[in-house]
Amino acid sequence: xxxxxxxxxxxxxxxxxTTFIGVVTQRMPVDLVLIVVVFAALTNGPxxxxxxxxxxGMLQDILxxxxxxxxxLAKTITGVLVGFIGSQFILGTIGLRLIILVLASIVHxxxxxxxxxLIEPGMPIVTARMVGLQAILNAVVGVAALAAIRVGPGVxxxxxxxxxxxxxxxxxxxxxN
Amino acid sequence: MxxxxxxxxxxxxxxxxxxxxxxxxxxxQPGATILESVAFGVFAEVQQLLATTRDGxxxxxxxxxxxxxxxxxxxxLNSEIAGLRIELQEQRAIAEQARSLExxxxxxxxxxxxxxxxxxxxxxxxxxxxxxxxxxxxxxGVQPDLAVIVPAGVVxxxxxxxxERAAKxxxxxxxxAAAGALIERTRASGVVIGTDDxxxxxxxxxxxxxxxxxxxxxxxxxxxxxxxKGFLVGDVTAVVEGVGLYRVIDVDPVVDxxxxxxxxxxxxxxxxxxxxxxx
Numbered sequence: 272x273x274x275x276x277x278x279x280x281x282x283x284x285x286x287x288x289t290t291f292i293g294v295v296t297q298r299m300p301v302d303l304v305l306i307v308v309v310f311a312a313l314t315n316g317p318x319x320x321x322x323x324x325x326x327x328g329m330l331q332d333i334l335x336x337x338x339x340x341x342x343x344l345a346k347t348i349t350g351v352l353v354g355f356i357g358s359q360f361i362l363g364t365i366g367l368r369l370i371i372l373v374l375a376s377i378v379h380x381x382x383x384x385x386x387x388x389l390i391e392p393g394m395p396i397v398t399a400r401m402v403g404l405q406a407i408l409n410a411v412v413g414v415a416a417l418a419a420i421r422v423g424p425g426v427x428x429x430x431x432x433x434x435x436x437x438x439x440x441x442x443x444x445x446x447x448n
Numbered sequence: 449m450x451x452x453x454x455x456x457x458x459x460x461x462x463x464x465x466x467x468x469x470x471x472x473x474x475x476x477q478p479g480a481t482i483l484e485s486v487a488f489g490v491f492a493e494v495q496q497l498l499a500t501t502r503d504g505x506x507x508x509x510x511x512x513x514x515x516x517x518x519x520x521x522x523x524x525l526n527s528e529i530a531g532l533r534i535e536l537q538e539q540r541a542i543a544e545q546a547r548s549l550e551x552x553x554x555x556x557x558x559x560x561x562x563x564x565x566x567x568x569x570x571x572x573x574x575x576x577x578x579x580x581x582x583x584x585x586x587x588x589g590v591q592p593d594l595a596v597i598v599p600a601g602v603v604x605x606x607x608x609x610x611x612e613r614a615a616k617x618x619x620x621x622x623x624x625a626a627a628g629a630l631i632e633r634t635r636a637s638g639v640v641i642g643t644d645d646x647x648x649x650x651x652x653x654x655x656x657x658x659x660x661x662x663x664x665x666x667x668x669x670x671x672x673x674x675x676x677k678g679f680l681v682g683d684v685t686a687v688v689e690g691v692g693l694y695r696v697i698d699v700d701p702v703v704d705x706x707x708x709x710x711x712x713x714x715x716x717x718x719x720x721x722x723x724x725x726x727x
Contacts, residue, residue, distance in 0.1 A: 290502060330487065330573070334572070338473050342574060
């Protein structure tokens, strides 16, 4: 992933999260920004995971009602960890990426809630069920997005080829011949 | 120093940087104000544009293609009902205040709300907090800690530093939110706080000796200096005698926070006129 692609993906994720998902279904626990951070770190390594996590987490903090820096810290740690794992192992299959997304979501939630537990004792109270649900949702949405990105160009090419073949009429053949 | 070691130091520096930013906010309240206000302001403009596009598309679909005439009529009736409900709540608050004050002190109090209509353009960027972004900011007189209401009842309060044309609102169901409240029937006061569940709030600091029943209405008490007195918060859904001094009371919020589209910011919470010399 190129830097410009990562930045664009982050902005789209953040805007979708705030203006569509949150407004349509309040408290939908999917974190689109985290999905982008994980994929950026997996494909580009820990250093990209570091700055992607920091930048996106800070932006998310600014736009949310929480303390600025908490999400930034959680996403930085998650991005670096995922980047290291991605640079050590081959994680090309969908199944492995699904597992990484689940684990990354759990690590992110633990960091996020851990920091809050230190600075605001007892807050926020998030159940293990919510963390689990978020991890599963992140994984499913992330893998679906990845599949769409992979399949997208092929479908477009097939559609273009089909349209081209339909537009070639017998008269055109005669004219060519 | 090899590359790996350098990267290790970089990670450490970034983590320490985050810790410093977090600490700054814990020690001195408004931390990173410039960063927050600039980024929030810029992003709010983009969100506003997207929200307008989204509303435009859905508006065209449902307004012109689907139910054109009915929608217009419905909008008219809805706004009329909204106005009447606001008026009813104001009248209810005025009547209740007048009754209790006449009984106790012989003072007159009038509630005069100056409100600013606002559209919701975005929700919270994380799933852990319940905040929304509205399209009215400092240019429209929005300031921190102003109450936000809808005709049905109380929504929340303005938090953070508002941008010029946008502001963040903490919903009453947010786990960090609280409002001074009282039980309408008995006038027993307490504090309503948000929980992890959008559909349940809790009322704390109501003595075990107080008479509280399921179905009792909870209204704002006005003691917090943010929410105007007498506005609906919710209904009691469960009451249990607490282990300590206070009852455990579950409150069902009267506002459906998942269906909010437009809200009113109370610019001037209450103009209190006391006339002690009359009676």
